[in-house]
Amino acid sequence: MNRRRLIQSLACGATIGSGAGQVTSVLSLEALRNIAEAHGLRLGDERLRVLQPVLERRLPLLRTLREMEIDDRIAPTQGILK
Amino acid sequence: MNASEILFRPVTELAPLIKARKLSPVEVVRAFLERIEKVNPKVNAFLTVTADRALDQARQAEKDIAARRYRGPLHGIPYAPKDLIATAGVRTTNGSKVTSNWIPDYESTVTGRLNKAGAILIGKLNLLEFAMGSGQKGLAGPARNPWDLACSPSGSSSGSGAALAAGMAPLTLGSDTGGSIRGPAKSCGVVGLKPTYGRVSLHGVTALSWTLDHVGPMARTVTDVALMLQAIAGSDPNDRNAAAAPVPNYAKALNGGVKGLRLGVPSNYFFDHVHPETAAALHEAISRLKQLGVVQVEVQVRQPGLASSISPVILGAESAAFHQKRLREHADLLDSLVRERLEAGSFYSAVDYIKALRLRTLVMEEMRRVFETCDVLVLPAGNAAPKLEEEIVNTDAPTDPPRAPRPDTFNLANVAGIPALVLPCGFTAGPPSLPLGIQFCARPFDEATLFRVGHAYQSTTDWHKRTAPLNG
Structure with a gap:
């Protein structure tokens, strides 16, 4: 399974809950470890614990980004439009 | 002229005196060095002070001017860059324990150009670590806001804003990836410009996000910011993204007047949830500009929150790529934020990227459409400066109760690459009385129009003439 698939499946499999009015997702350390190992990163528990809450917060944003549909004619731009 | 008279004078007033040899660059540099010695322990804006070197250069400038080798309005004027801008032979820390002893053997293009114009490096300024930290656990602790020392000057160019407000430097440089020049300009009651992407070379500026980073001038007046941009703008063989677009004469543009200029005021998103005190100051500023002849037009920015949704992905991926080795080898030395x-950017x-x-292309196309209907877009620059302890906690984390929804008014200009100018437009009632700011954006490479609007407004107000009490 490639990295994109892994992150997509992770995003789909995440549990959505709401705490104090804010939407969060829940990831397990084990899931993160598997993702990291799948793309060649061996991360210790300490690094995984740093990552876990940040990724949890960002999953809803990533999910929204992935669901956005863009016209096929739109190419990426860096800097400014010429 | 005594030292205290020098500290808060704009460069446009100091320069003619220096040119006419009524004021020596040595007196000017000494005045600022004494001020730094006196107030930096409170404000923590400077990480390094280059006193001996600055005095040597001031003496040389004095000789050159006496010998009729005057280089222009920055000759003999001190400046200080954010400490992620490389200065040859002078420690450049990035505000990080990881690079705390780095002494570059090359000069950034921006400081090189200021030096060539005769400006004098007086020191290097505090910042959030690598322009992305909390400010708490970086190299030297946080800079403090001269308007209230218990408040944040905002970041990441925290020292660049604080040094100006405290009268420790007349000109500073900041960098801006998502508001890092404009936030401190607003919170410290000074002027900050995020130029068009490519207007100013990024060579020698430590990257946070190559495609969102901008380096730009900060000062207490719009005219001084224009003087600085004149010196640092233009193409650069060391930065292939630095544009070859012609650099206009900004001093000339300043007095172009604003009669008939179309001022776009967004009717959606950007003014939502702005604090009533900030909103009142913004509306007062817009009324003032209308009295000066601008024509207010209502604009609607489609998908206004898109820039703030895509910025973290671009910034996250690019910064993780840039810092990959540091993260692997020195993670323990980094601020946890x-x-x-x-880690997350990786x-x-x-x-996704x-x-x-x-x-981002869509955001740029939308801004192109918006600027068909107006010449300048006015946006809030955020509310007054927060307390330091509120700013330095992990700003990414959920809070209980949740933070009030607040439209992102900064990332739009970084994502679209358009120029944006922030200047003071009032103060909170207080106590403490804190500066409020207004933001203007324009078409790519049209900084001149921003200067016209900013200067016209500043000429009728005295917000920029007030001095910070250094209490708190």
């Missing part, structure tokens, strides 16, 4: 942001996929860049 820097570390968690970099997890964005190439597809490219999709964000495609959405």
Whole structure:
């Protein structure tokens, strides 16, 4: 399974809950470890614990980004439009 | 002229005196060095002070001017860059324990150009670590806001804003990836310009996000910011993204007047949830500009929150790529906020990144459409400066109760690459009485129009003439 698939499946499999009015997702350390190992990163528990809450917060944003549909004619731009 | 008279004078007033040899660059440099010695222990804006070197250069400037080798309005004027801008032979820390002893053997293009114009490096300024930290656990602790020392000057160019407000430097340089020049300008009651992407070379500026980073001038007046941009703008063989677009004469543009200029005021999103005190100051500023002859037009920005959704992905992926080795080898030395942001950035996929860049195209096209209906877009620059302890906690984390919704008014200009100018437009009632700011954006490479509007407004107000009490 490639990295994109892994992150997509992770995003789909995440549990959505709401705490104090804010939407969060829940990831397990084990899931993160598997993702990291799948793309060649061996991360210790300490690094995984740093990552876990940040990724949890960002999953809803990533999910929204992935669901956005863009016209096929739109190419990426860096800097400014010429 | 005594030292205290020098400290808060704009460069446009100091320069003619220096040119006419009524004021020596040595007196000017001494005045600022004494001020730094006196107030930096409170404000923590300077990480390094280059006193001996600055005095040597001031003596040389004095000789050159006496020998009729005057270089222009920056000759003999001190300046200080944010400490992620490389200065040859002078420690450049990035505000980080990881690079605390780095002494570059090359000069950034911006400082090189200021030096060539005769400006004098007086020291290097505090910042949030690598322009992305909390400010708490970086190299030297946080800079403090001269308007209230218990408040944040905002970041990441925290020292650049604080040094100006405290009268420790007349000109500073900041960098801006998502508001890092404009936030401190607003919170410290000074002027900050994020130029068009490519207007100013990024050579020698430590990257946070190559495609969102901008380096730009900060000062207490719009005219001084224009003087600085004149010196640092233009193409550069060392930065292939630095544009070859012609650099206009900004001094000439300043007095162009604003009669008939179309001022776009967004009717959606950007003014939502702005604090009533800030909103009142903004509306007062817009009324003032209308009295000067601008024509207010209502504009609607489609998908106004898109820039703030895609910015974290672009910034996250690019910063993780830039810091990959540091993260692997020195993670323990990084501020926990820097570390968690970099770790998370490593997890964005190439597809996510490219999709964000495609959405960026849409943001740029939308801004092109907006600027068909107006010449300048006015936006809030955020509310008054927060307390330091509120700013330095992990700003990414959920809070209980949740933070009030607040439209992002800064990322739009970084994502679209358009120029944006922030200047003071009032103060809170207090106590403490804190500066409020207004933001103007324009078409790519049209900084001249921003200067026209900013200067016209500043000529009728005295917000920029007030001095910070250094209490708190």
